[in-house]
Amino acid sequence: METQARSLLSFGPCERLVDPHLNEDCNKYEMKAMMIAALLCLVHSSSRRPSMKTVCFYLSTT
Secondary structure, eight states: OHHHHHHHHHHSOGGGGSOTTTGGGSOHHHHHHHHHHHHHHTOSSGGGSOOHHHHHHHHHTO
């Protein structure tokens, strides 16, 4: 799933990852920010992952 998500975010619109039933009802900018934050949390090396404080700050400023 992580590889598929990374691939879709790099090569196409993030809307391709969203359930089509939600596509019209979601904020695309906020959805992309959430997906990027999630991918950052999935980095294999724990020292390269953001802290929860950083993730919360990032999501609250989008």
